[in-house]
Amino acid sequence: MxxxxxxxxxxxxxxxxxxxxxxxxxxxxxxxxxxxxxxxxxxxxxxxxxxxxxxxxxxxxxxxxxxxxxxxxxxxxxxxxxxxxxxxxxxxxxxxxxxxxxxxxxxxxxxxxxxxxxxxxxxxxxxxxxxxxxxxxxxxxxxxxxxxxxxxxxxxxxxxxxxxxxxxxxxxxxxxxxxxxxxxxxxxxxxxxxxxRDSWLHNPVQVEDQGVVCFTGEAMGIDRQGAYLVNTEQGLRAVHAGDLSLRVRL
Structure with missing residues (x-):
């Protein structure tokens, strides 16, 4: 312990x-x-x-x-x-x-x-x-x-x-x-x-790669692999730390 x-x-x-x-x-x-x-x-x-x-x-x-x-x-x-x-x-x-x-x-x-x-x-x-x-x-x-x-x-x-x-x-x-x-x-x-305490949860977000917006959707929380789920028009997509940036969509 x-x-x-x-x-x-x-x-x-x-x-x-x-x-x-x-x-x-x-x-x-x-x-x-x-x-x-x-x-x-x-x-x-x-x-x-x-x-x-x-x-x-x-x-x-x-x-x-x-x-x-x-x-x-x-x-x-x-x-x-x-x-x-x-x-x-x-x-x-x-x-x-x-x-x-x-x-x-x-x-x-x-x-x-x-x-x-x-x-x-x-x-x-x-x-x-x-x-x-x-x-x-x-x-x-x-x-x-x-x-x-x-x-x-x-x-x-x-x-x-x-x-x-x-x-x-x-x-x-x-x-x-x-x-x-x-x-x-x-x-x-x-x-x-x-x-x-999730500050993203159920907020509209956009996922970026080096400043370029890849897709947008609703923040749905983390999954069992530690990725963050975003509900897009094409369905749920997982964002992995270190790969992409997740930001609140204004």
């Missing part, structure tokens, strides 16, 4: 990317088991598609969690992590929704994101889960986020804002707990919780 594992914490003032730092640490044998890296500042963080995710000092949660497992062991890991983070933030009444495959939204604006990367080391398979959350206001182009970005500071007064370490610890415990639950109960629990 991952929730019973001792988490090896590494705190850094500044780093290029928490995911890259932790990946190097595993590959060089400097860490093993479950490990977490928390940085105050990130200069070359990465999002989906290689997009840059920078964080000025104290402006965001820059967290990566290393797990001794292959990503193929849990193909729904990004969804599981999204649900886990959402549950943490909901305790402060932050209205979190999840945008497939890996974004966290609040009031339809980007609040954070998840990036899962797997690789082999001399000790076996490892998956690093990167979690970024905006704590203070940031400037994210609408083209990347849909409707700009938001931050926890828009929902929590300074007196109620948790410290980065406290927030990170709650997020890590929630992620480990959800992975354990999914391992025991299967994917149905994740499906139900993701669907309840």
């Amino acid at each position: 991952l929730t019973q594992a001792e988490v090896h914490w590494i705190e850094l003032d500044s780093v290029d990317s928490t995911n890259d730092y932790l990946s190097r640490a595993y590959q060089q044998g400097r860490v093993s088991g479950v490990a977490a890296v928390l940085a105050n500042m990130q200069t070359a963080g990465r999002g989906r598609g290689g997009r840059v995710w920078q964080a000025q000092p104290g402006s965001g949660l820059c967290l990566s969690l290393g797990l001794p497992m292959a990503g193929l062991q849990m193909p729904f890991l990004p969804l599981c992590v999204g649900v886990a983070v959402a549950q943490v933030l909901e305790q402060w009444n932050v209205p979190v929704h999840l945008k497939w495959p890996n974004d966290l939204l609040a009031d339809q604006q980007k609040l954070g994101g998840v990036l899962c990367e797997s690789f082999q080391t001399g000790q076996g398979a490892v998956t690093v889960v990167g979690i970024g959350l905006n704590i203070q206001p940031v400037d994210v182009p609408d083209a990347l986020s849909g409707r700009g970005a938001t931050s926890l500071s828009n929902y929590l007064p300074a007196s109620s804002m948790p410290s980065s370490r406290n927030l990170a610890e709650q997020v890590v415990f929630s992620v480990l707990r959800w992975i354990d639950m999914a391992s025991v109960q299967g994917i149905d629990a994740i499906f139900a919780e993701f669907t309840r």
Whole structure:
């Protein structure tokens, strides 16, 4: 059970990317088991598609969690992590929704994101889960986020804002707990919780390939293979993460 594992914490003032730092640490044998890296500042963080995710000092949660497992062991890991983070933030009444495959939204604006990367080391398979959350206001182009970005500071007064370490610890415990639950109960629990927060569901959407619209339809949710279903005039079509982009059709 991952929730019973001792988490090896590494705190850094500044780093290029928490995911890259932790990946190097595993590959060089400097860490093993479950490990977490928390940085105050990130200069070359990465999002989906290689997009840059920078964080000025104290402006965001820059967290990566290393797990001794292959990503193929849990193909729904990004969804599981999204649900886990959402549950943490909901305790402060932050209205979190999840945008497939890996974004966290609040009031339809980007609040954070998840990036899962797997690789082999001399000790076996490892998956690093990167979690970024905006704590203070940031400037994210609408083209990347849909409707700009938001931050926890828009929902929590300074007196109620948790410290980065406290927030990170709650997020890590929630992620480990959800992975354990999914391992025991299967994917149905994740499906139900993701669907309840699905920001696409029943909205008109368009599917794009490098900016070119391929087809349009109604968002119908995820299937058992982790693809997103769109009901088009020609019937249901599945969209796979990394292949195409799904956007709300205005």
